[in-house]
Amino acid sequence: MKSVFLGLILSLTAHAETVLSPEFVVSRIVSESRDARRIELDNQQSYTNYYTILGRYDFAVSGRVSYEDSRIRYLSGGGNLRDQNTIWTVGASKRLPTGTLFGLSFARTGQNSILRSNQNFGGRDPNVIYDLAELTVSQDILGNFLGQAERKERQAADLTVQAADIVADEQRESLVLETLRLYWNAYVAKLSLREAEAQKDKYAQLVNEIEKKARLSFVMPGDLPKAR
Numbered sequence: 001m002k003s004v005f006l007g008l009i010l011s012l013t014a015h016a017e018t019v020l021s022p023e024f025v026v027s028r029i030v031s032e033s034r035d036a037r038r039i040e041l042d043n044q045q046s047y048t049n050y051y052t053i054l055g056r057y058d059f060a061v062s063g064r065v066s067y068e069d070s071r072i073r074y075l076s077g078g079g080n081l082r083d084q085n086t087i088w089t090v091g092a093s094k095r096l097p098t099g100t101l102f103g104l105s106f107a108r109t110g111q112n113s114i115l116r117s118n119q120n121f122g123g124r125d126p127n128v129i130y131d132l133a134e135l136t137v138s139q140d141i142l143g144n145f146l147g148q149a150e151r152k153e154r155q156a157a158d159l160t161v162q163a164a165d166i167v168a169d170e171q172r173e174s175l176v177l178e179t180l181r182l183y184w185n186a187y188v189a190k191l192s193l194r195e196a197e198a199q200k201d202k203y204a205q206l207v208n209e210i211e212k213k214a215r216l217s218f219v220m221p222g223d224l225p226k227a228r
Helices: 002-013 022-031 034-045 046-054 145-215 224-228
Strands: 059-070 080-094 100-114 127-139
Touching: 022 034, 022 145, 034 145, 046 145
Parallel strands: none
Antiparallel strands: 059 080, 080 100, 100 127
């Protein structure tokens, strides 16, 4: 902390017009110091598990496309000469805090086939489309019955985040107080230095006056050595 404060002082030394008020120093330290960044990073890390838990209840969507080119030969001589299958699949899912998972999916399969001439007695269309829609619902019934385990986990994550926020606020307050302490220490030291320099100048002037009077024999013989 002291090194950061001194670094700030030195960085602004060349700018004589900059006034180092307490508000300015605190603002710079809180926004730019390593200590302030460390406090923020530690606080953000406490939210990792919290957001992971919330992410379970996001509305999820998925999609997939697959292609298959089949030229399987059967020993019996059956089957098509060639099957080209293209499958489009889309789905969506949503989990609730009650431990319930809903899923909805739709799949369309397009099949383009080359049929054997000796097996197409019914005049089958070689180009066929199959559609399949599916709705699924699952429910946890043991340790997470009606989401009781998830609720406890989320409550624990909420308390962890609240505690981390309190710690971060206390650390920020400590950082501000330490910054102000260093600022006023530096301010008092600056005033003491100015006072010492002023006393030194007054003493030098006094010695010069005594030396002038000594040359004119206006002082006692022992006054000049005492002044020096």
